[in-house]
Amino acid sequence: MISEPHVESPALREQFNSAEQQKDASSLGMWVFLITEVMFFGGMFLAYSVYRSTYPAVFGAASRTLNTTIGALNTAVLLCSSFTMVLAVRAGQLGRRKQIMVFLILTLILGMVFLGVKGYEWNEKFQEHHVPGPSFHMDGPGLQDHAQLFFSLYFAMTGLHALHMVVGVGLLSFLLYQNQRGKFSAAYYTPIDMVGLYWHFVDIIWIYLFPLLYLIDRHGG
Amino acid sequence: MTTEHVDSVKTYAIVWIALLIMTALTTSVAYFDLGRFNVVVALSIAVCKMLLVALFFMHVRHSTKLTKLVVLGGLLWLAILLVLTMADFATRSWIGV
Numbered sequence: 001m002i003s004e005p006h007v008e009s010p011a012l013r014e015q016f017n018s019a020e021q022q023k024d025a026s027s028l029g030m031w032v033f034l035i036t037e038v039m040f041f042g043g044m045f046l047a048y049s050v051y052r053s054t055y056p057a058v059f060g061a062a063s064r065t066l067n068t069t070i071g072a073l074n075t076a077v078l079l080c081s082s083f084t085m086v087l088a089v090r091a092g093q094l095g096r097r098k099q100i101m102v103f104l105i106l107t108l109i110l111g112m113v114f115l116g117v118k119g120y121e122w123n124e125k126f127q128e129h130h131v132p133g134p135s136f137h138m139d140g141p142g143l144q145d146h147a148q149l150f151f152s153l154y155f156a157m158t159g160l161h162a163l164h165m166v167v168g169v170g171l172l173s174f175l176l177y178q179n180q181r182g183k184f185s186a187a188y189y190t191p192i193d194m195v196g197l198y199w200h201f202v203d204i205i206w207i208y209l210f211p212l213l214y215l216i217d218r219h220g221g
Numbered sequence: 222m223t224t225e226h227v228d229s230v231k232t233y234a235i236v237w238i239a240l241l242i243m244t245a246l247t248t249s250v251a252y253f254d255l256g257r258f259n260v261v262v263a264l265s266i267a268v269c270k271m272l273l274v275a276l277f278f279m280h281v282r283h284s285t286k287l288t289k290l291v292v293l294g295g296l297l298w299l300a301i302l303l304v305l306t307m308a309d310f311a312t313r314s315w316i317g318v
Contacts (some may be wrong), residue, residue, distance in 0.1 A: 024285050031288055035295030042299045049303065050310055072248040076241055083237040086278045093227045194265045207270045211245075211263035215251035219259055 011188060023190055030194045034201045039162075041205055044160065048153050048212060055146045060217035062143070062150035065130060067121065071214040074117045075206065081110035082203045089196040092189030100179050100192065107199065108172045111165055118162050125151070157209055164202045171195045226283040243270050309314045 012080060016022040020054040052059045091099035129137040132148040134157070140147075175195055178184065247266040255262060276282045281292060 024288070027284065028288050028291065031291050031295075035291065035298075038295050038299055039302070042302050046303055046306055049307060053307075053310060068248060068251070076245050079240045079244065082240075082274060082278055083233060086233050087230065090227060090233070093225060095263060147263070197279055200230065200274050203278075204271050204274055207274070208264075208267050211247055211251075211267050215247060216260045216263050218251040219254040 007170070019187065023193075026190050026194060027197075030197050034197065035110050037201060041157075041160070044153070044157050045208065048157065051149050055142070055149065058142050058146040059150050059157065061140055061145040062130075062138070062154075062211060063217040065128070065138075066154075066214050067124070067217060068214050070117060070121060071210055074114055075210045077110055077114050077117070078203050078206050081107050081114065084110060085196050085199045087190050089189070092184055092192040093186060095184070095186030095189070097179060097182070097184065100184060100189075101176065104172055104176050104179065104192075108169060110177070111169050111172065111199075115162060115165055115169070118158065122155075122158075125155075131155070154213055157213070161202065161205055161209060164205070168195070168199050168202055171198065222274050226280070229232070232277065240270055241274055 012019050012022060016025065084103045088100055088103035088107060091097075091103055125131050130137050130147075130151055132152045136144070136148050136151070138147045139145055172195065175192055178191065247263055250262050250266075251259065253259075262313060275292070284292075286308050
């Protein structure tokens with residue numbers, strides 16, 4: 001019986017023995033996807049490590065131009081959004097549709113706050129001429145050339161992360177729509193669970209981006 | 222295998238507070254000059270935060286053995302990428318290439 005997930009009949013597809021097996025399969029599939037994402041971001045983290053070890057002084061000076069306070073606050077915002085996300089998943093486990101809605105909306109708002117702050121930071125980079133390209137300007141020995149490497153990686157990594165956040169915001173909106181239509185119950189909330197995994201994964205990427213880009217060279221200035 | 226585990230709000234709240242405390246900690250430690258250990262401390266705290274998020278928020282501790290194996294396998298592959306490449310870069314100067 002192939003049917004749309006429904007409140008009363010929690011859509012067990014014919015290839016599975018039980019709802020539990022079906023859920024485990026979804027979970028495993030999501031993790032395999034997340035591992036490919038880990039390798040995707042891993043390449044960028046590797047590029048960052050290689051160039052940071054090649055030009056440590058330049059990367060230090062460029063890193064110190066970032067605003068740590070804003071970065072730390074934004075990290076806190078993202079961690080709060082992970083907390084509300086896990087509460088949305090918990091509400092799904094218990095089949096509490098109103099709670100699902102409240103926590104999804106909170107997660108959505110926190111995600112958008114993070115993106116807003118990120119936009120503010122990027123705008124600052126444009127004003128300071130710290131965007132790689134013809135208008136790039138930074139005073140200091142070797143900075144004009146090699147600091148562009150730092151900022152290229154900064155924009156690529158935070159940009160790719162932000163893109164994932166935008167996708168996450170889209171997924172959350174879709175969950176809200178589905179929840180509104182009564183698709184979720186204690187017996188079937190797999191989409192909330194899967195989007196939760198994705199959202200936490202994006203959070204983990206930021207957990208590494210924040211110290212690597214903002215913190216590790218802070219003391220040298 | 223996985224009977225449904227519903228963790229309490231309290232458990233999640235404790236993990237959340239711990240994550241916020243570690244963020245404050247890593248940010249303030251960054252202003253002290255610990256030499257090479259700045260990187261070590263920052264990354265150690267990041268690994269702890271990752272473990273908290275993965276084990277509790279992503280429910281890895283309640284997952285099937287297969288899922289756990291896939292997660293570990295993924296991290297192993299990432300380690301191969303990072304360790305082998307950095308080993309190459311770090312040792313090139315030894316023989317002057």
